[in-house]
Amino acid sequence: MALAKVLLFSISAVSALEWDDGTGKLPALGWNSWNAYHCDINESLILDAAKAMVDFGFKDAGYQYVNLDDCWSVKDSRDSNTQELVPDPDRFPNGVSGLADQIHDMGFKIGIYSSAGTQTCAGYPASIGYESIDAASWAAWGIDYLKYDNCNVPSDLADECNACVYNLNNPDNYVNGTCVHPEDYCPDGYDFTGTNSAKRFQTMRDALKAQNRTILYSLCEWGTAGVEQWGRDTGNSWRMSDDIQNGWNYVTEILAMNSVIVNDVDFWGRPDADMLEVGNGGLTTAEERTHFAFWAAMKSPLLIGTNLNTASEESRAIMLNKPLLAFNQDGTHGAAAKPYKWGSNPDYTFNATNPPEFWSGASEQGTLVLLFNSLGDDGRSMTADFAEVPELDAGAEYKVLNAWSGEDLGSFSSSFSIDVDSHDTAVLFFTS
Numbered sequence: 417m418a419l420a421k422v423l424l425f426s427i428s429a430v431s432a433l434e435w436d437d438g439t440g441k442l443p444a445l446g447w448n449s450w451n452a453y454h455c456d457i458n459e460s461l462i463l464d465a466a467k468a469m470v471d472f473g474f475k476d477a478g479y480q481y482v483n484l485d486d487c488w489s490v491k492d493s494r495d496s497n498t499q500e501l502v503p504d505p506d507r508f509p510n511g512v513s514g515l516a517d518q519i520h521d522m523g524f525k526i527g528i529y530s531s532a533g534t535q536t537c538a539g540y541p542a543s544i545g546y547e548s549i550d551a552a553s554w555a556a557w558g559i560d561y562l563k564y565d566n567c568n569v570p571s572d573l574a575d576e577c578n579a580c581v582y583n584l585n586n587p588d589n590y591v592n593g594t595c596v597h598p599e600d601y602c603p604d605g606y607d608f609t610g611t612n613s614a615k616r617f618q619t620m621r622d623a624l625k626a627q628n629r630t631i632l633y634s635l636c637e638w639g640t641a642g643v644e645q646w647g648r649d650t651g652n653s654w655r656m657s658d659d660i661q662n663g664w665n666y667v668t669e670i671l672a673m674n675s676v677i678v679n680d681v682d683f684w685g686r687p688d689a690d691m692l693e694v695g696n697g698g699l700t701t702a703e704e705r706t707h708f709a710f711w712a713a714m715k716s717p718l719l720i721g722t723n724l725n726t727a728s729e730e731s732r733a734i735m736l737n738k739p740l741l742a743f744n745q746d747g748t749h750g751a752a753a754k755p756y757k758w759g760s761n762p763d764y765t766f767n768a769t770n771p772p773e774f775w776s777g778a779s780e781q782g783t784l785v786l787l788f789n790s791l792g793d794d795g796r797s798m799t800a801d802f803a804e805v806p807e808l809d810a811g812a813e814y815k816v817l818n819a820w821s822g823e824d825l826g827s828f829s830s831s832f833s834i835d836v837d838s839h840d841t842a843v844l845f846f847t848s
């Protein structure tokens with residue numbers, strides 16, 4: 417009996433969050449309000465965003481979720497009788513349920529946001545201690561997706577230590593892949609599965625599962641509580657860094673961080689490299705291509721974070737790239753593309769400016785190879801040497817497709833070379 421219990425426990429401890437209708441098996445595709453609008457959201461803005469997704473072909477391309485981020489509720493309190501969160505009546509005159517009906521009528525799903533703390537990051541009421549009430553409200557309103565953040569954790573639920581990970585706002589804490597002040601962090605080999613963080617996020621998982629509705633669960637824990645040890649057991653995706661912002665260094669830093677945990681990607685759960693900045697003007701076209709290509713290839717959720725009406729045609733085309741979206745949504749291969757050679761650095765170097773440059777992965781479309789020129793100055797010729805690419809056979813001949821142009825580049829033996837501009841990425845599919 418005791419043995420059976422132990423076995424049961426260990427099996428459930430590694431089981432993923434699988435929804436009966438298949439939700440969460442593949443990375444979420446959609447749009448989120450935060451990167452473009454922060455707190456400045458309302459019903460008509462969200463409906464306009466959904467309309468733009470239809471008008472510009474994003475719905476047809478498979479983008480499914482329209483997600484509210486922070487600041488959707490009344491700020492000062494919950495409903496004094498029911499204790500429910502109250503949608504801001506000025507911003508959302510039809511409530512969140514009225515918005516959800518309209519979003520559903522357009523053929524999309526709708527997401528909402530809260531935090532596993534007393535308040536959200538922007539200071540709105542949040543869900544700790546109210547998980548069942550909030551999950552029930554969201555289910556009743558027709559919500560399909562929850563992003564659950566990590567702000568304002570009560571002190572009695574804090575963890576005894578944090579994982580030492582690269583920090584986008586404090587890069588000096590982690591140099592050349594090494595923690596500079598290890599004494600400030602959890603020791604090597606620490607077991608994070610029993611932390612208060614894991615419990616806070618699992619309490620909401622259980623509240624969501626108790627509803628008679630599928631609600632995809634997206635953890636926004638930022639990677640500081642060893643979430644890679646318990647994320648798969650808890651949610652369908654887990655943020656692995658603090659916030660992306662509208663600039664190239666954020667793209668390379670997150671890419672460097674995610675490159676070392678990309679083995680954690682599989683069906684039903686994956687690290688979330690954060691929402692896209694494509695379209696927001698802080699990146700060149702080459703940089704936008706690299707950002708999107710890697711987020712797709714690492715099988716991160718792909719949540720558009722821009723105003724599609726004002727984004728350039730080029731930016732929109734990048735996010736509509738069919739072969740990359742198909743790689744991200746591959747129903748046969750759950751694993752992400754992985755680095756096979758670091759290029760401008762020795763293999764296995766952690767470098768926040770120059771992440772690995774040579775990546776590959778198996779897919780229904782053949783072998784994906786990404787050649788990323790991380791260097792700042794000129795374009796350079798980059799070579800996929802078949803003997804180095806794990807999925808390719810050194811002695812075979814392959815047809816090569818350029819995923820950006822759609823062009824068939826011809827058949828090649830032993831290697832394939834292409835010029836890649838500074839900060840750009842060649843995206844190639846090899847088929848025999």
Ligand code: GAL
Pocket residue numbers: 450485486536537538565566567636658659
């Ligand atoms: C951060 C989160 C962002 C955004 C913001 C809202 O913690 O990582 O993606 O949701 O809170 O205040």
